[in-house]
Amino acid sequence: MQPVSAPDHVASQPSRAATLIVGAAAAFTGLLVVSAIGLWAYYGTTVFFEMVKSGIAACM
Template identity: 60%
Template sequence: MPQPLSSRLALPRPMVAAAALVAVLVAGAVVLWAYYGTAVFYEMVAAGIASCL
């Protein structure tokens, strides 16, 4: 008897959660990039990274 489709495609919950988090972060970056423009967005990211180091 073949296995149900849901059991063959099951992914671990942490992997799904990590993928969702990455998707939200990328979507947020795209929205900020579209809103502020490329130059301002780059400067904001560079300043944020510099403040962490």
């Protein structure tokens, strides 16, 4: 009796849902980085760090 397993071509390809989730996470992370750089450029470092501290304090 042979063991039951998935064919090699199916197991080696990631599912479409996994690819979509990874892509969405990468896009969201990129958006956060671009937003942080934009805030830094617009407001300057002092105001940027004050806003970050305020945001962290509001979450706690």
